[in-house]
Amino acid sequence: MVDTHCHLDAPEFDPDRTAVIERALAAGVTRQVVPATIAAGWPGLRDVCASREGLHPAYGLHPMFLDAHRREHMAQLEQWIEREKPAAVGECGLDFYIxxxxxxxQAWYFDAQLKLARDFDLPVIVHARRAVDQVIAAIRRIGNLRGVVHSFPGSQQQAEILWEHGFMLGxxxxxxxxxxxxxxxxxxTMPLEWLLLETDAPDQPDAAHRGKRNEPARLTHVLDTIAGLREIAPQELAAATSANAERLFGLPSSLQSG
Structure with a gap:
Protein backbone atom coordinates (compact mmCIF):
# COMPACT_ATOMS: atom_id res chain seq x y z
CA MET A 1 0.00 0.00 0.00
CA VAL A 2 0.92 3.64 -0.44
CA ASP A 3 -0.04 6.20 2.20
CA THR A 4 -0.41 9.17 -0.12
CA HIS A 5 -0.72 11.74 2.67
CA CYS A 6 1.22 11.35 5.91
CA HIS A 7 2.91 14.12 7.90
CA LEU A 8 5.70 11.84 9.07
CA ASP A 9 7.89 14.87 9.81
CA ALA A 10 5.42 16.18 12.41
CA PRO A 11 6.75 16.64 15.97
CA GLU A 12 4.21 14.08 17.21
CA PHE A 13 6.46 11.43 15.65
CA ASP A 14 9.77 12.72 17.05
CA PRO A 15 9.87 10.24 19.97
CA ASP A 16 9.35 7.09 17.88
CA ARG A 17 9.52 7.87 14.16
CA THR A 18 11.64 4.81 13.35
CA ALA A 19 9.18 2.53 15.14
CA VAL A 20 6.29 4.20 13.29
CA ILE A 21 7.96 3.46 9.95
CA GLU A 22 8.63 -0.13 10.99
CA ARG A 23 5.00 -0.65 12.01
CA ALA A 24 3.92 0.78 8.66
CA LEU A 25 6.16 -1.63 6.78
CA ALA A 26 4.91 -4.54 8.87
CA ALA A 27 1.35 -3.54 7.96
CA GLY A 28 2.20 -3.47 4.24
CA VAL A 29 2.55 0.31 3.85
CA THR A 30 5.78 0.33 1.87
CA ARG A 31 5.65 3.90 0.59
CA GLN A 32 4.51 7.25 1.95
CA VAL A 33 4.08 10.67 0.38
CA VAL A 34 5.00 13.31 2.98
CA PRO A 35 3.60 16.80 2.23
CA ALA A 36 4.94 19.99 3.76
CA THR A 37 3.03 22.72 5.60
CA ILE A 38 5.44 25.64 6.16
CA ALA A 39 8.75 26.75 4.66
CA ALA A 40 10.60 26.35 7.96
CA GLY A 41 9.68 22.66 7.89
CA TRP A 42 11.11 21.85 4.46
CA PRO A 43 14.66 20.96 5.61
CA GLY A 44 13.42 18.62 8.34
CA LEU A 45 10.96 16.99 5.98
CA ARG A 46 13.74 16.44 3.46
CA ASP A 47 15.90 14.82 6.14
CA VAL A 48 13.10 12.50 7.26
CA CYS A 49 12.42 11.36 3.70
CA ALA A 50 16.13 10.87 3.00
CA SER A 51 16.46 8.61 6.04
CA ARG A 52 14.61 5.63 4.55
CA GLU A 53 13.56 4.22 1.21
CA GLY A 54 9.94 4.65 0.26
CA LEU A 55 9.45 8.14 1.75
CA HIS A 56 8.64 10.73 -0.90
CA PRO A 57 8.57 14.46 -0.08
CA ALA A 58 6.25 17.15 -1.37
CA TYR A 59 6.96 20.81 -0.75
CA GLY A 60 4.38 23.55 -0.33
CA LEU A 61 2.63 26.08 1.89
CA HIS A 62 -0.53 24.97 3.71
CA PRO A 63 -3.49 27.39 3.83
CA MET A 64 -4.03 26.96 7.59
CA PHE A 65 -0.63 28.47 8.41
CA LEU A 66 -0.79 31.87 6.72
CA ASP A 67 0.90 33.53 9.70
CA ALA A 68 4.03 31.50 8.94
CA HIS A 69 4.09 32.29 5.21
CA ARG A 70 5.83 35.17 3.47
CA ARG A 71 5.55 36.12 -0.17
CA GLU A 72 9.26 35.47 -0.64
CA HIS A 73 8.66 31.84 0.33
CA MET A 74 7.22 31.29 -3.14
CA ALA A 75 10.56 32.10 -4.76
CA GLN A 76 12.23 29.76 -2.26
CA LEU A 77 9.68 27.06 -3.05
CA GLU A 78 10.50 27.28 -6.74
CA GLN A 79 14.18 26.81 -5.90
CA TRP A 80 13.42 23.84 -3.63
CA ILE A 81 11.34 22.15 -6.29
CA GLU A 82 13.98 22.66 -8.95
CA ARG A 83 16.77 21.36 -6.71
CA GLU A 84 15.02 18.58 -4.75
CA LYS A 85 12.79 17.10 -7.49
CA PRO A 86 9.90 16.24 -5.11
CA ALA A 87 7.03 13.88 -5.81
CA ALA A 88 4.52 16.75 -5.75
CA VAL A 89 3.78 20.34 -4.85
CA GLY A 90 1.87 20.69 -1.61
CA GLU A 91 0.18 20.62 0.70
CA CYS A 92 -1.59 23.69 -0.58
CA GLY A 93 -5.17 24.77 -1.08
CA LEU A 94 -7.99 26.64 0.62
CA ASP A 95 -9.46 26.33 4.11
CA PHE A 96 -12.58 28.36 4.85
CA TYR A 97 -13.42 26.37 7.98
CA ILE A 98 -10.86 28.06 10.21
CA GLN A 106 -5.06 31.94 0.80
CA ALA A 107 -6.02 32.27 -2.86
CA TRP A 108 -2.79 34.09 -3.68
CA TYR A 109 -0.63 31.30 -2.27
CA PHE A 110 -2.83 28.58 -3.79
CA ASP A 111 -2.77 30.06 -7.28
CA ALA A 112 0.98 30.59 -7.10
CA GLN A 113 1.56 26.96 -6.12
CA LEU A 114 -0.79 25.65 -8.80
CA LYS A 115 1.23 27.60 -11.35
CA LEU A 116 4.45 26.07 -10.01
CA ALA A 117 2.97 22.58 -10.27
CA ARG A 118 1.89 23.31 -13.84
CA ASP A 119 5.24 24.78 -14.84
CA PHE A 120 7.25 21.91 -13.29
CA ASP A 121 4.78 19.30 -14.57
CA LEU A 122 4.26 17.96 -11.05
CA PRO A 123 1.09 16.75 -9.35
CA VAL A 124 -0.37 18.95 -6.65
CA ILE A 125 -1.66 17.85 -3.24
CA VAL A 126 -4.71 19.95 -2.44
CA HIS A 127 -6.38 20.78 0.86
CA ALA A 128 -10.01 21.81 0.37
CA ARG A 129 -12.05 22.39 3.52
CA ARG A 130 -15.37 24.20 3.10
CA ALA A 131 -13.89 25.36 -0.21
CA VAL A 132 -14.28 22.61 -2.81
CA ASP A 133 -16.06 24.84 -5.35
CA GLN A 134 -13.41 27.51 -5.00
CA VAL A 135 -10.65 24.91 -5.38
CA ILE A 136 -12.30 23.61 -8.55
CA ALA A 137 -12.52 27.16 -9.89
CA ALA A 138 -8.80 27.69 -9.30
CA ILE A 139 -7.90 24.38 -10.95
CA ARG A 140 -9.96 25.34 -13.98
CA ARG A 141 -8.48 28.84 -14.09
CA ILE A 142 -4.83 27.72 -13.99
CA GLY A 143 -5.33 24.64 -16.18
CA ASN A 144 -3.03 21.80 -17.26
CA LEU A 145 -2.90 20.34 -13.76
CA ARG A 146 -3.17 16.95 -12.12
CA GLY A 147 -3.18 15.92 -8.51
CA VAL A 148 -5.25 14.81 -5.54
CA VAL A 149 -7.78 16.51 -3.31
CA HIS A 150 -6.81 14.95 -0.03
CA SER A 151 -9.41 13.97 2.57
CA PHE A 152 -12.06 14.67 -0.05
CA PRO A 153 -15.04 16.36 1.65
CA GLY A 154 -17.28 17.11 -1.33
CA SER A 155 -20.27 15.87 -3.27
CA GLN A 156 -20.65 13.35 -6.08
CA GLN A 157 -20.94 16.20 -8.58
CA GLN A 158 -17.78 17.87 -7.29
CA ALA A 159 -15.95 14.54 -7.43
CA GLU A 160 -16.93 14.06 -11.05
CA ILE A 161 -15.71 17.54 -11.98
CA LEU A 162 -12.38 16.86 -10.30
CA TRP A 163 -11.94 13.60 -12.21
CA GLU A 164 -12.63 15.45 -15.45
CA HIS A 165 -9.76 17.79 -14.57
CA GLY A 166 -7.29 15.03 -13.72
CA PHE A 167 -7.66 15.01 -9.94
CA MET A 168 -7.89 11.94 -7.74
CA LEU A 169 -9.64 11.70 -4.36
CA GLY A 170 -7.57 10.97 -1.27
CA THR A 189 -19.24 3.47 -6.56
CA MET A 190 -16.55 5.84 -7.87
CA PRO A 191 -14.22 4.76 -10.69
CA LEU A 192 -11.35 2.95 -9.03
CA GLU A 193 -8.72 4.70 -11.15
CA TRP A 194 -9.36 7.98 -9.29
CA LEU A 195 -9.01 6.62 -5.74
CA LEU A 196 -6.02 7.04 -3.41
CA LEU A 197 -5.58 5.86 0.18
CA GLU A 198 -4.19 8.09 2.91
CA THR A 199 -4.02 8.54 6.68
CA ASP A 200 -3.19 12.25 7.15
CA ALA A 201 -1.28 10.99 10.19
CA PRO A 202 -0.92 12.12 12.92
CA ASP A 203 -4.42 13.53 12.30
CA GLN A 204 -7.76 12.02 11.20
CA PRO A 205 -7.62 8.62 12.95
CA ASP A 206 -10.03 5.90 11.89
CA ALA A 207 -13.17 5.16 13.91
CA ALA A 208 -11.51 2.35 15.87
CA HIS A 209 -8.68 4.69 16.88
CA ARG A 210 -10.76 7.78 17.68
CA GLY A 211 -8.99 10.46 19.67
CA LYS A 212 -5.55 8.88 19.38
CA ARG A 213 -2.48 9.74 17.33
CA ASN A 214 -2.90 8.38 13.83
CA GLU A 215 -0.03 6.67 12.01
CA PRO A 216 0.51 5.12 8.57
CA ALA A 217 0.13 1.53 9.81
CA ARG A 218 -3.56 2.40 10.37
CA LEU A 219 -4.01 2.57 6.58
CA THR A 220 -5.12 -1.07 6.72
CA HIS A 221 -8.35 0.04 8.42
CA VAL A 222 -9.08 2.49 5.61
CA LEU A 223 -8.30 -0.22 3.08
CA ASP A 224 -10.58 -2.77 4.72
CA THR A 225 -13.44 -0.29 5.04
CA ILE A 226 -13.32 0.76 1.40
CA ALA A 227 -12.91 -2.82 0.19
CA GLY A 228 -16.01 -3.73 2.18
CA LEU A 229 -17.98 -0.81 0.74
CA ARG A 230 -16.97 -1.82 -2.79
CA GLU A 231 -17.38 -5.56 -2.11
CA ILE A 232 -13.93 -6.41 -3.41
CA ALA A 233 -10.90 -8.11 -1.87
CA PRO A 234 -8.57 -5.82 0.10
CA GLN A 235 -5.65 -7.12 -1.98
CA GLU A 236 -7.36 -5.97 -5.17
CA LEU A 237 -7.97 -2.52 -3.73
CA ALA A 238 -4.40 -2.26 -2.44
CA ALA A 239 -2.99 -3.16 -5.86
CA ALA A 240 -5.24 -0.72 -7.71
CA THR A 241 -4.69 2.26 -5.41
CA SER A 242 -0.95 1.63 -5.29
CA ALA A 243 -0.88 1.68 -9.10
CA ASN A 244 -2.83 4.95 -9.01
CA ALA A 245 -0.27 6.48 -6.63
CA GLU A 246 2.61 5.28 -8.79
CA ARG A 247 1.00 6.82 -11.85
CA LEU A 248 0.21 10.17 -10.23
CA PHE A 249 3.40 10.71 -8.25
CA GLY A 250 5.84 8.89 -10.51
CA LEU A 251 6.76 6.45 -7.76
CA PRO A 252 8.80 3.33 -8.48
CA SER A 253 6.62 0.24 -8.69
CA SER A 254 8.27 -1.29 -5.62
CA LEU A 255 11.04 -0.63 -3.13
CA GLN A 256 14.50 -1.27 -4.40
CA SER A 257 16.32 -4.06 -2.63
CA GLY A 258 19.15 -3.29 -0.31
Whole structure:
Protein backbone atom coordinates (compact mmCIF):
# COMPACT_ATOMS: atom_id res chain seq x y z
CA MET A 1 0.00 0.00 0.00
CA VAL A 2 0.92 3.64 -0.44
CA ASP A 3 -0.04 6.20 2.20
CA THR A 4 -0.41 9.17 -0.12
CA HIS A 5 -0.72 11.74 2.67
CA CYS A 6 1.22 11.35 5.91
CA HIS A 7 2.91 14.12 7.90
CA LEU A 8 5.70 11.84 9.07
CA ASP A 9 7.89 14.87 9.81
CA ALA A 10 5.42 16.18 12.41
CA PRO A 11 6.75 16.64 15.97
CA GLU A 12 4.21 14.08 17.21
CA PHE A 13 6.46 11.43 15.65
CA ASP A 14 9.77 12.72 17.05
CA PRO A 15 9.87 10.24 19.97
CA ASP A 16 9.35 7.09 17.88
CA ARG A 17 9.52 7.87 14.16
CA THR A 18 11.64 4.81 13.35
CA ALA A 19 9.18 2.53 15.14
CA VAL A 20 6.29 4.20 13.29
CA ILE A 21 7.96 3.46 9.95
CA GLU A 22 8.63 -0.13 10.99
CA ARG A 23 5.00 -0.65 12.01
CA ALA A 24 3.92 0.78 8.66
CA LEU A 25 6.16 -1.63 6.78
CA ALA A 26 4.91 -4.54 8.87
CA ALA A 27 1.35 -3.54 7.96
CA GLY A 28 2.20 -3.47 4.24
CA VAL A 29 2.55 0.31 3.85
CA THR A 30 5.78 0.33 1.87
CA ARG A 31 5.65 3.90 0.59
CA GLN A 32 4.51 7.25 1.95
CA VAL A 33 4.08 10.67 0.38
CA VAL A 34 5.00 13.31 2.98
CA PRO A 35 3.60 16.80 2.23
CA ALA A 36 4.94 19.99 3.76
CA THR A 37 3.03 22.72 5.60
CA ILE A 38 5.44 25.64 6.16
CA ALA A 39 8.75 26.75 4.66
CA ALA A 40 10.60 26.35 7.96
CA GLY A 41 9.68 22.66 7.89
CA TRP A 42 11.11 21.85 4.46
CA PRO A 43 14.66 20.96 5.61
CA GLY A 44 13.42 18.62 8.34
CA LEU A 45 10.96 16.99 5.98
CA ARG A 46 13.74 16.44 3.46
CA ASP A 47 15.90 14.82 6.14
CA VAL A 48 13.10 12.50 7.26
CA CYS A 49 12.42 11.36 3.70
CA ALA A 50 16.13 10.87 3.00
CA SER A 51 16.46 8.61 6.04
CA ARG A 52 14.61 5.63 4.55
CA GLU A 53 13.56 4.22 1.21
CA GLY A 54 9.94 4.65 0.26
CA LEU A 55 9.45 8.14 1.75
CA HIS A 56 8.64 10.73 -0.90
CA PRO A 57 8.57 14.46 -0.08
CA ALA A 58 6.25 17.15 -1.37
CA TYR A 59 6.96 20.81 -0.75
CA GLY A 60 4.38 23.55 -0.33
CA LEU A 61 2.63 26.08 1.89
CA HIS A 62 -0.53 24.97 3.71
CA PRO A 63 -3.49 27.39 3.83
CA MET A 64 -4.03 26.96 7.59
CA PHE A 65 -0.63 28.47 8.41
CA LEU A 66 -0.79 31.87 6.72
CA ASP A 67 0.90 33.53 9.70
CA ALA A 68 4.03 31.50 8.94
CA HIS A 69 4.09 32.29 5.21
CA ARG A 70 5.83 35.17 3.47
CA ARG A 71 5.55 36.12 -0.17
CA GLU A 72 9.26 35.47 -0.64
CA HIS A 73 8.66 31.84 0.33
CA MET A 74 7.22 31.29 -3.14
CA ALA A 75 10.56 32.10 -4.76
CA GLN A 76 12.23 29.76 -2.26
CA LEU A 77 9.68 27.06 -3.05
CA GLU A 78 10.50 27.28 -6.74
CA GLN A 79 14.18 26.81 -5.90
CA TRP A 80 13.42 23.84 -3.63
CA ILE A 81 11.34 22.15 -6.29
CA GLU A 82 13.98 22.66 -8.95
CA ARG A 83 16.77 21.36 -6.71
CA GLU A 84 15.02 18.58 -4.75
CA LYS A 85 12.79 17.10 -7.49
CA PRO A 86 9.90 16.24 -5.11
CA ALA A 87 7.03 13.88 -5.81
CA ALA A 88 4.52 16.75 -5.75
CA VAL A 89 3.78 20.34 -4.85
CA GLY A 90 1.87 20.69 -1.61
CA GLU A 91 0.18 20.62 0.70
CA CYS A 92 -1.59 23.69 -0.58
CA GLY A 93 -5.17 24.77 -1.08
CA LEU A 94 -7.99 26.64 0.62
CA ASP A 95 -9.46 26.33 4.11
CA PHE A 96 -12.58 28.36 4.85
CA TYR A 97 -13.42 26.37 7.98
CA ILE A 98 -10.86 28.06 10.21
CA UNK A 99 -12.05 31.18 12.08
CA UNK A 100 -11.92 34.38 10.01
CA UNK A 101 -10.03 32.95 7.03
CA UNK A 102 -8.17 35.46 4.86
CA UNK A 103 -9.59 34.17 1.59
CA UNK A 104 -7.66 36.52 -0.65
CA UNK A 105 -4.32 35.67 0.92
CA GLN A 106 -5.06 31.94 0.80
CA ALA A 107 -6.02 32.27 -2.86
CA TRP A 108 -2.79 34.09 -3.68
CA TYR A 109 -0.63 31.30 -2.27
CA PHE A 110 -2.83 28.58 -3.79
CA ASP A 111 -2.77 30.06 -7.28
CA ALA A 112 0.98 30.59 -7.10
CA GLN A 113 1.56 26.96 -6.12
CA LEU A 114 -0.79 25.65 -8.80
CA LYS A 115 1.23 27.60 -11.35
CA LEU A 116 4.45 26.07 -10.01
CA ALA A 117 2.97 22.58 -10.27
CA ARG A 118 1.89 23.31 -13.84
CA ASP A 119 5.24 24.78 -14.84
CA PHE A 120 7.25 21.91 -13.29
CA ASP A 121 4.78 19.30 -14.57
CA LEU A 122 4.26 17.96 -11.05
CA PRO A 123 1.09 16.75 -9.35
CA VAL A 124 -0.37 18.95 -6.65
CA ILE A 125 -1.66 17.85 -3.24
CA VAL A 126 -4.71 19.95 -2.44
CA HIS A 127 -6.38 20.78 0.86
CA ALA A 128 -10.01 21.81 0.37
CA ARG A 129 -12.05 22.39 3.52
CA ARG A 130 -15.37 24.20 3.10
CA ALA A 131 -13.89 25.36 -0.21
CA VAL A 132 -14.28 22.61 -2.81
CA ASP A 133 -16.06 24.84 -5.35
CA GLN A 134 -13.41 27.51 -5.00
CA VAL A 135 -10.65 24.91 -5.38
CA ILE A 136 -12.30 23.61 -8.55
CA ALA A 137 -12.52 27.16 -9.89
CA ALA A 138 -8.80 27.69 -9.30
CA ILE A 139 -7.90 24.38 -10.95
CA ARG A 140 -9.96 25.34 -13.98
CA ARG A 141 -8.48 28.84 -14.09
CA ILE A 142 -4.83 27.72 -13.99
CA GLY A 143 -5.33 24.64 -16.18
CA ASN A 144 -3.03 21.80 -17.26
CA LEU A 145 -2.90 20.34 -13.76
CA ARG A 146 -3.17 16.95 -12.12
CA GLY A 147 -3.18 15.92 -8.51
CA VAL A 148 -5.25 14.81 -5.54
CA VAL A 149 -7.78 16.51 -3.31
CA HIS A 150 -6.81 14.95 -0.03
CA SER A 151 -9.41 13.97 2.57
CA PHE A 152 -12.06 14.67 -0.05
CA PRO A 153 -15.04 16.36 1.65
CA GLY A 154 -17.28 17.11 -1.33
CA SER A 155 -20.27 15.87 -3.27
CA GLN A 156 -20.65 13.35 -6.08
CA GLN A 157 -20.94 16.20 -8.58
CA GLN A 158 -17.78 17.87 -7.29
CA ALA A 159 -15.95 14.54 -7.43
CA GLU A 160 -16.93 14.06 -11.05
CA ILE A 161 -15.71 17.54 -11.98
CA LEU A 162 -12.38 16.86 -10.30
CA TRP A 163 -11.94 13.60 -12.21
CA GLU A 164 -12.63 15.45 -15.45
CA HIS A 165 -9.76 17.79 -14.57
CA GLY A 166 -7.29 15.03 -13.72
CA PHE A 167 -7.66 15.01 -9.94
CA MET A 168 -7.89 11.94 -7.74
CA LEU A 169 -9.64 11.70 -4.36
CA GLY A 170 -7.57 10.97 -1.27
CA UNK A 171 -9.62 8.94 1.20
CA UNK A 172 -8.61 8.27 4.79
CA UNK A 173 -9.95 7.85 8.30
CA UNK A 174 -13.26 9.73 7.86
CA UNK A 175 -14.60 6.98 5.56
CA UNK A 176 -14.45 4.53 8.47
CA UNK A 177 -17.14 6.46 10.36
CA UNK A 178 -20.62 5.17 9.61
CA UNK A 179 -22.05 8.68 9.86
CA UNK A 180 -20.00 9.70 6.77
CA UNK A 181 -22.80 8.46 4.55
CA UNK A 182 -22.22 10.75 1.56
CA UNK A 183 -18.50 9.99 1.46
CA UNK A 184 -19.12 6.27 1.80
CA UNK A 185 -21.62 6.33 -1.09
CA UNK A 186 -19.11 8.10 -3.33
CA UNK A 187 -16.28 5.73 -2.43
CA UNK A 188 -18.46 2.66 -2.93
CA THR A 189 -19.24 3.47 -6.56
CA MET A 190 -16.55 5.84 -7.87
CA PRO A 191 -14.22 4.76 -10.69
CA LEU A 192 -11.35 2.95 -9.03
CA GLU A 193 -8.72 4.70 -11.15
CA TRP A 194 -9.36 7.98 -9.29
CA LEU A 195 -9.01 6.62 -5.74
CA LEU A 196 -6.02 7.04 -3.41
CA LEU A 197 -5.58 5.86 0.18
CA GLU A 198 -4.19 8.09 2.91
CA THR A 199 -4.02 8.54 6.68
CA ASP A 200 -3.19 12.25 7.15
CA ALA A 201 -1.28 10.99 10.19
CA PRO A 202 -0.92 12.12 12.92
CA ASP A 203 -4.42 13.53 12.30
CA GLN A 204 -7.76 12.02 11.20
CA PRO A 205 -7.62 8.62 12.95
CA ASP A 206 -10.03 5.90 11.89
CA ALA A 207 -13.17 5.16 13.91
CA ALA A 208 -11.51 2.35 15.87
CA HIS A 209 -8.68 4.69 16.88
CA ARG A 210 -10.76 7.78 17.68
CA GLY A 211 -8.99 10.46 19.67
CA LYS A 212 -5.55 8.88 19.38
CA ARG A 213 -2.48 9.74 17.33
CA ASN A 214 -2.90 8.38 13.83
CA GLU A 215 -0.03 6.67 12.01
CA PRO A 216 0.51 5.12 8.57
CA ALA A 217 0.13 1.53 9.81
CA ARG A 218 -3.56 2.40 10.37
CA LEU A 219 -4.01 2.57 6.58
CA THR A 220 -5.12 -1.07 6.72
CA HIS A 221 -8.35 0.04 8.42
CA VAL A 222 -9.08 2.49 5.61
CA LEU A 223 -8.30 -0.22 3.08
CA ASP A 224 -10.58 -2.77 4.72
CA THR A 225 -13.44 -0.29 5.04
CA ILE A 226 -13.32 0.76 1.40
CA ALA A 227 -12.91 -2.82 0.19
CA GLY A 228 -16.01 -3.73 2.18
CA LEU A 229 -17.98 -0.81 0.74
CA ARG A 230 -16.97 -1.82 -2.79
CA GLU A 231 -17.38 -5.56 -2.11
CA ILE A 232 -13.93 -6.41 -3.41
CA ALA A 233 -10.90 -8.11 -1.87
CA PRO A 234 -8.57 -5.82 0.10
CA GLN A 235 -5.65 -7.12 -1.98
CA GLU A 236 -7.36 -5.97 -5.17
CA LEU A 237 -7.97 -2.52 -3.73
CA ALA A 238 -4.40 -2.26 -2.44
CA ALA A 239 -2.99 -3.16 -5.86
CA ALA A 240 -5.24 -0.72 -7.71
CA THR A 241 -4.69 2.26 -5.41
CA SER A 242 -0.95 1.63 -5.29
CA ALA A 243 -0.88 1.68 -9.10
CA ASN A 244 -2.83 4.95 -9.01
CA ALA A 245 -0.27 6.48 -6.63
CA GLU A 246 2.61 5.28 -8.79
CA ARG A 247 1.00 6.82 -11.85
CA LEU A 248 0.21 10.17 -10.23
CA PHE A 249 3.40 10.71 -8.25
CA GLY A 250 5.84 8.89 -10.51
CA LEU A 251 6.76 6.45 -7.76
CA PRO A 252 8.80 3.33 -8.48
CA SER A 253 6.62 0.24 -8.69
CA SER A 254 8.27 -1.29 -5.62
CA LEU A 255 11.04 -0.63 -3.13
CA GLN A 256 14.50 -1.27 -4.40
CA SER A 257 16.32 -4.06 -2.63
CA GLY A 258 19.15 -3.29 -0.31
Missing amino acids: PDPDRDE IGGPVTYERARRLRRIVA
